Amino acid sequence: MIADETTDRAGEWTERQKAVLDVVLALLVEIGDAVTMTAVARRASCSKETLYKWFGDRDGLLSATVQWQASKVHVAAFDxxxxxxxxxxxxxxxxxxxxxxxxxxxxxxxxxxxxxxxxxxxxxxxxxxxxxxxxxxxxxxxxxxxxxxxxxxxxxxxxxxxxxxxxxxxxxxxxxxxxxxxxxxxxxxxxxxxxxxxxxxxxxxxxxxxxxxxxxxxxxxxxx
Amino acid sequence: MIADETTDRAGEWTERQKAVLDVVLALLVEIGDAVTMTAVARRASCSKETLYKWFGDRDGLLSATVQWQASKVHVAAFDxxxxxxxxxxxxxxxxxxxxxxxxxxxxxxxxxxxxxxxxxxxxxxxxxxxxxxxxxxxxxxxxxxxxxxxxxxxxxxxxxxxxxxxxxxxxxxxxxxxxxxxxxxxxxxxxxxxxxxxxxxxxxxxxxxxxxxxxxxxxxxxxx
DNA sequence: GCCGAACCGTAACGTACGGTACGGTTTGAT
DNA sequence: ATCAAACCGTACCGTACGTTACGGTTCGGC
The missing domain is CATH 1.10.357.10 (Tetracycline Repressor, domain 2)
Known part of the structure; x- marks a missing residue:
């Protein structure tokens, strides 16, 4: 996963939101698509209502997670x-x-x-x-x-x-x-x-x- | 997907069971993993109880489907x-x-x-x-x-x-x-x-x- | 401090589905 | 024909979960 500068939303998230996305990532690694909104909310000490407010729906949360992870990978330029x-x-x-x-x-x-x-x-x-x-x-x-x-x-x-x-x-x-x-x-x-x-x-x-x-x-x- | 002669179970199924597996295949192509046992039973005119009797559980049905599909693909030998x-x-x-x-x-x-x-x-x-x-x-x-x-x-x-x-x-x-x-x-x-x-x-x-x-x-x- | 917005923990809603049970029908063996 | 097994269509059970609602707390701006 690599950052894509043209459409990334990573810069738009608060630190709190990024912390939540890190939780999603960890849970995805542990249990894959079986991750529930309840599990995310519990681990991230965040209410489900807030999750839905920030990310729209489950698919939106997963999309944000991909983009967040990708934004962490940087490739060096060349001369x-x-x-x-x-x-x-x-x-x-x-x-x-x-x-x-x-x-x-x-x-x-x-x-x-x-x-x-x-x-x-x-x-x-x-x-x-x-x-x-x-x-x-x-x-x-x-x-x-x-x-x-x-x-x-x-x-x-x-x-x-x-x-x-x-x-x-x-x-x-x-x-x-x-x-x-x-x-x-x-x-x-x-x-x-x-x-x-x-x-x-x-x-x-x-x-x-x-x-x-x-x-x-x-x-x-x-x-x- | 290619037949694997050492462990295939394709030869063990009845024609009726194979017809059911064809239904599963078709549904997997249409809706992927969202396929339900109810959908399979309905389309195949087969009861869920029979599905469970024949294939054990959902994972067993999916496994059988993979093996059935693979058994249909044959690769020519060479001289x-x-x-x-x-x-x-x-x-x-x-x-x-x-x-x-x-x-x-x-x-x-x-x-x-x-x-x-x-x-x-x-x-x-x-x-x-x-x-x-x-x-x-x-x-x-x-x-x-x-x-x-x-x-x-x-x-x-x-x-x-x-x-x-x-x-x-x-x-x-x-x-x-x-x-x-x-x-x-x-x-x-x-x-x-x-x-x-x-x-x-x-x-x-x-x-x-x-x-x-x-x-x-x-x-x-x-x-x- | 006051007040509204944001957020948390929890409850509730509506829907869904894997798996089991049941009554009736069909099938195959005798 | 009889009978047991197999199977069908449907109902039921128990669990699960995405999403929304609610009361209370916290936060940030004025």
């Missing part, structure tokens, strides 16, 4: 002028590692679960919100890096969106769906760093510029 | 003896296309949503069942192909599970998570075929054997 092959790879690996940390974090798992379980319902916008703060926010942040890399002749692609989607697939592979379905998948920091590096190397191999000397290509056997 | 570069690529692309058809199908989406929304609950095994019939079943079927390809020197990898997971990521990319969260993503037959071919070419490029002549490599610019 376009100093980008070279080494810093491109480092930057991409950093994005990849951050994404893996997000999707394997218990909060993101809980929020995605809730949003997915509401996605069939006609009135819920949770799925849109999670996508906007998740996959699409990541794309928005990474795209300038990809473009800068292409401008500098470090990578090459016909369609930047396709290139991003492929990198996305190389990063997450089967991790997110397994975690969402309850699989126990070890994603400690070492695994995350290694996976991010692997994904980045694979991505750069697939999208190496054609003019690049063939013998300087990474040895593909090291990619597994 | 190990005649495998060459062309047929390896064709075979992998076929697996990839099948997988994309499955995950973009409304039934699979509905079943994954239900399983994910239950995955936090302590007592539900839906997540395990869906994984077993999904990602893990695909792996089980594809692994012999990857191994045969490696034996024939058509591809090379240090760790077959890692190779499979990367291929999995290249196939699905961001498709499944977007569909689960309610995004409208065009996955018509043409898109599926193209995506499967792209993923296969990318996979084969990443895992080409080292001894293979460099100039015969696919042009990576065509991969986007």
């Amino acid at each position: 376009r002028n100093t980008l070279d092959a080494g810093s491109l790879e480092a930057r991409l690996a950093e994005y990849a590692a951050n994404w893996l940390r997000v999707i394997s974090g218990e909060r993101s798992i809980a929020l995605n679960r809730v949003a997915i379980s509401h996605a069939g319902a006609a009135r819920s916008t949770l799925g849109d919100i999670v996508l906007r703060h998740g996959r699409f926010a990541l794309g928005k942040r990474m795209m300038p890096v990809l473009e800068a890399g292409a401008e500098k002749g470090l990578i090459a692609f016909d369609d930047r969106e396709e290139a991003f989607r492929t990198f996305f697939g190389l990063i997450a592979r089967d991790v997110q769906i397994r975690l969402l379905l309850g699989d126990t998948l070890a994603m400690d920091e070492a695994a995350i760093i290694a996976d991010a590096a692997r994904a980045t190397r694979q991505f750069l191999a697939l999208y190496a510029p054609e003019a690049r000397p063939v013998q300087t290509r990474p040895r593909l056997r090291t990619l597994t | 190990r003896n005649t495998l060459d570069a062309g047929s390896l690529e064709a075979r992998l692309a076929e697996y990839a296309a099948n997988w994309l058809r499955v995950i973009s199908g409304e039934r699979s989406i509905a079943l994954n949503r239900v399983a994910i929304s239950h995955a936090g609950a302590a007592r539900s095994t839906l997540g395990d069942i869906v994984l077993r019939h999904g990602r893990f079943a695909l792996g089980k079927r594809m692994m012999p192909v990857l191994e045969a390809g490696a034996e024939k020197g058509l591809i090379a990898f240090d760790d077959r599970e890692e190779a499979f997971r990367t291929f999995f990521g290249l196939i699905a990319r961001d498709v499944q998570i977007r569909l689960l969260l309610g995004d409208t993503l065009a996955m018509d037959e043409a898109a599926i075929i193209a995506d499967a071919a792209r993923a296969t070419r990318q996979f084969l490029a990443l895992y080409a054997p080292e001894a293979r002549p460099v100039q015969t490599r696919p042009r990576l610019r065509t991969l986007t």
Whole structure:
């Protein structure tokens, strides 16, 4: 979950409201969508009437929770002028590692679960919100890096969106769906760093510029 | 969702029970986890008492539904003896296309949503069942192909599970998570075929054997 | 201090649903 | 035909929960 500056409401909440949203987050991690307004009110020492006054309804409270959580995740900017092959790879690996940390974090798992379980319902916008703060926010942040890399002749692609989607697939592979379905998948920091590096190397191999000397290509056997 | 021969119970149900499970499937597609036992009983012209007698409880009914749906999906075997570069690529692309058809199908989406929304609950095994019939079943079927390809020197990898997971990521990319969260993503037959071919070419490029002549490599610019 | 708004803890309302019970009908075996 | 089991449609039970209401307390502005 990543902050999305264009539509975030995080700046509009009081500290008290944010404390309530932290309670919702904790409860979502503990019991998922089984969280009741009564449970939130009790744990947050807040009346249900106030909850409804502040957030509208249950869906509104959940939406606010997603946005609040997303506002806590910040991604570093990058310097376009100093980008070279080494810093491109480092930057991409950093994005990849951050994404893996997000999707394997218990909060993101809980929020995605809730949003997915509401996605069939006609009135819920949770799925849109999670996508906007998740996959699409990541794309928005990474795209300038990809473009800068292409401008500098470090990578090459016909369609930047396709290139991003492929990198996305190389990063997450089967991790997110397994975690969402309850699989126990070890994603400690070492695994995350290694996976991010692997994904980045694979991505750069697939999208190496054609003019690049063939013998300087990474040895593909090291990619597994 | 793919049949898993070792634990399937599909063969144990009567035609009447299968008809009921089809009703559950249809309702899951229409209204997701909001499906009630009363709605199932009414649509299937079946009493709730009978539902409980046949399937135990609500979770049992949902589990049976996953297994029933999975039993309907069959994957063709492959001939190990005649495998060459062309047929390896064709075979992998076929697996990839099948997988994309499955995950973009409304039934699979509905079943994954239900399983994910239950995955936090302590007592539900839906997540395990869906994984077993999904990602893990695909792996089980594809692994012999990857191994045969490696034996024939058509591809090379240090760790077959890692190779499979990367291929999995290249196939699905961001498709499944977007569909689960309610995004409208065009996955018509043409898109599926193209995506499967792209993923296969990318996979084969990443895992080409080292001894293979460099100039015969696919042009990576065509991969986007 | 006064006063209205905001908020808390609790009660109440209306609806919903998983699961069980019941009377009657149907089915299958003898 | 008889009889027990299986099944259907409906009622019932107990619990649950989103949402609103209420009396009292706290807070903030004047």
